[in-house]
Amino acid sequence: MHEFPLFGASIATASGYIPAGTCSLCGRSGSDRLRLGTGTDVIHTCGGCKREFAVPANKHEGVSVKCPGCAAAAPIRPLGDRPATCVPCLRNGRAAFTKDTEYGMVRWEGAIHGVTHGAPGLRAAGPGLALTDPNGEGWVGVMIPTTVLLELVRTPTYVTWQGDQWLFCCAAAMVYIGEWSQAEFISRAPSDPQACFLEVVEGAEPWMWGRVPKQIQPNSEWGFYIFTCYTCGRVRGHFDMT
Ligand SMILES: [Zn+2]
Ligand SMILES: [Zn+2]
Ligand SMILES: [Zn+2]
Structure with a gap:
């Protein structure tokens, strides 16, 4: 089990998911890792002034960086091939996903x-x-x-064709609950799933209902990414296509 308050879908559907191996940050091996690539930061704490600062994972090379607070050299360790973080390191703030x-x-x-x-x-x-x-x-x-x-x-970040677009409600980030197929809209609104679709998915038009896959399947041409608000229960989503 993972513990992500804002990620209600399976972690195996997250962007850059790697099942098992060694964490580049803590060196422990385990299941459920996430790739540290473009758009991810590794967070360091300066040994001198204690300030935290971010080093982009794709520039995490060499032996030290300069602390932006006190300019002391902070040691860094190369992340190795196929760098990845374990879930506890991400939760503890040692990595950050843009x-x-x-x-x-x-x-x-x-x-x-x-x-x-x-x-x-x-x-x-x-x-x-x-x-x-x-x-x-x-x-x-x-x-x-x-x-x-x-x-x-x-x-974690969810996988899309055209890029993620996290949604907000009640002055907070919503919870990503996954991609929806027609089956999820039907179970939420059995009498008029298409109206539910138009209400939930922003910018959707009536003809697009026919593009919603009947069941979730990998690599559908259209993606419908759904969020819920843990404060008011509202459901919102956005869509894209290949
Ligand atoms: Zn770790
Ligand atoms: Zn410092
Ligand atoms: Zn809300």
């Missing part, structure tokens, strides 16, 4: 400052969420508590 969200990219660095990277000209976020002032390029971020954003980067 997320793309409806409010822009969230990296570890943004998470500790309680802000998303945002998007150009973003006008509004959900209730309870404030926007940053536009930066020089007109990008507007969304201020979200650090606890929420750190939890999000300590969560």
Whole structure:
């Protein structure tokens, strides 16, 4: 079993899932690892000033890096071939997975400052969420508590065709519950599953109901990615295609 409050689907469906082997961070072997590749950070704590800082996994080379707080050299160990983190190391904050969200990219660095990277000209976020002032390029971020954003980067990323887009509700990240087929919409709304589909999946049009697979199968041409809010129970989703 894994313990991810924001990932309600099977961990085996997560992006970069590797079943068994050695964790590049703690050296322990076990099942359920997640690849440390592009878009992932390894988190270090400076031995001198105790500040935490992120080193991108794909730049985790050499023997030391400079602490951004006190400039002391902090030792780093190469991650080896096929670097991966075990679940406990991810949960303990030794690694962070960058997320793309409806409010822009969230990296570890943004998470500790309680802000998303945002998007150009973003006008509004959900209730309870404030926007940053536009930066020089007109990008507007969304201020979200650090606890929420750190939890999000300590969560696996789901597999999509066109990129993940984590959704929010009640001023918090929603729980990803997996891809839905027609069967899940039918069981949620037996009398009118198509209306349920149009309500849940943002931007969906009536003809797309016929593109929803009857049952979940690997590599469907269309993906319908569904989230639920643990506060109000709302269900929302987005879709993409090959
Ligand atoms: Zn580990
Ligand atoms: Zn330091
Ligand atoms: Zn909600």
